[in-house]
Amino acid sequence: MYERVEEMIQGYIWKDLGVKVIEAVDGEVTLHMPVKTRQTQFHGNVHGGVLATLADMSMAAAVNTLVEEKEFTVTAEIKVNYLRPAAGDFLEAKGKVIKRGRTLSHCQAEVFDDSGKQVCFVVATFYMFKKE
DSSP, X not given: OOHHHHHHTTSHHHHHHTOEEEEEETTEEEEXXXXXXXXXOTTSSBOHHHHHHHHHHHHHHHHHTSOOTTEEEEEEEEEXXXXXXXXXXXXXEEEEEEEEOSSEEEEEEEEEETTXXXXXXXXXXXXXXXXX
């Protein structure tokens, strides 16, 4: 797996949510997350903020497969289109870099429930910067 993605998955949010990397190739990542009761809202569906977070994680991991050693990235903008309620035992997110730029990268993600139904579609812009 990519070194930067390996670093990312050591973060608290990844461990708290139980997110695992299923596949990571240049500019594309698939994540798996078990659904926990504490992640649901009062209707029993996965909270929209959890869906947005998982999608953001998939896109961040995808863009981090393309960075250089001293290059870093942060989410600059994100838009989430919720398509249907998410429920079930797990979620799968597929993040993809659409265009890798020098200072901005554009990404998209799709999140699916455990029956394979798409629950949201997300686009985001990531700011790229160098750090010595």
